[in-house]
Amino acid sequence: MKVSSKGEYALRALLVLGQHDGQVLSISDIADKTLVTVRYLEQILLQLKKLGYVSSKRGAQGGYRLKLAPQEINIGEVIRRLEGPLSPMSCASVTAYEPCQLEAGCMLKPLWTLVRDTIAHVLEQTTLDDLLSGKLNVLDGGNLIVYKK
């Protein structure tokens, strides 16, 4: 049930850019703050650019900046577009559904669907701004109700 380092690094980069509102930061600046190699970040930022989350400026004093407001950057969407479906199994995927041969009598599908729904619910309700402002911390307090039998 892992998130890849690419996803983690992309979010780190977006957070750093979000902390320097609008400013253009060079890849190596971002690399320093995220602890990711410059060479690898190049790739990731390019991808984030193609997805429309950041924009870039070439040449001296160039670099990257956030293209969208932090409130507009949905974490679930970032992860899905970078790493593929949130669902643990494709039979329960909303964006990449594929039937399996069992299907009809499958007793696991409700479970995978539930897992997908909870993951998607958490990630899709969270924006970059939520992370920047630490809004998630309240959850440590125990406001976690997942389901009733």
Add this chain to the structure above:
Amino acid sequence: MKVSSKGEYALRALLVLGQHDGQVLSISDIADKTLVTVRYLEQILLQLKKLGYVSSKRGAQGGYRLKLAPQEINIGEVIRRLEGPLSPMSCASVTAYEPCQLEAGCMLKPLWTLVRDTIAHVLEQTTLDDLLSGKLNVLDGGNLIVYKK
């Protein structure tokens, strides 16, 4: 965020065994009902045996049967022991925690922790018996509350 086919197949096998309460089923019987190759199931069942979920009988008329009652088989535990930590990132893992270099100022850890907690909550509250008796279906009705901001 995938579950591997090994995990899926192991649960399928446990479900089939659970549906034939106590009966000894041969690997090929189970293979027929789960749509998994005999050779691959061999490996998986052997692992489930070492983990104490099933027991086996060799020789003619031999096979596998459930060693624990379906109520005693915790799905989260099965997946964790078969595939490793439920957490999407090791910094948020309860069973395999590893610090990352950011740690202190990391704005992602609360997110990964929340994701881990919701996944763990769903999977660890579910038993094989729940799956066999379809208790998860009520969740389709919308009893899904993940968190309050």
Add this chain to the structure above:
DNA sequence: TTCATTCTTGAGCAGATTAGTCGAGATTTG
């Protein structure tokens, strides 16, 4: 203009993981 800076593009690659296959042996039943 020229040069240093910085992004851009595409290729390449080593190691790990996944999803199996396979052969030979050990055990049990009939």
Add this chain to the structure above:
DNA sequence: CAAATCTCGACTAATCTGCTCAAGAATGAA
């Protein structure tokens, strides 16, 4: 004893992950 069946360990092909690298294109400053 023979057939059925689990057991064990090795092996493999394909894919994915997590990067590195080289060469080029654009921009700004001197």
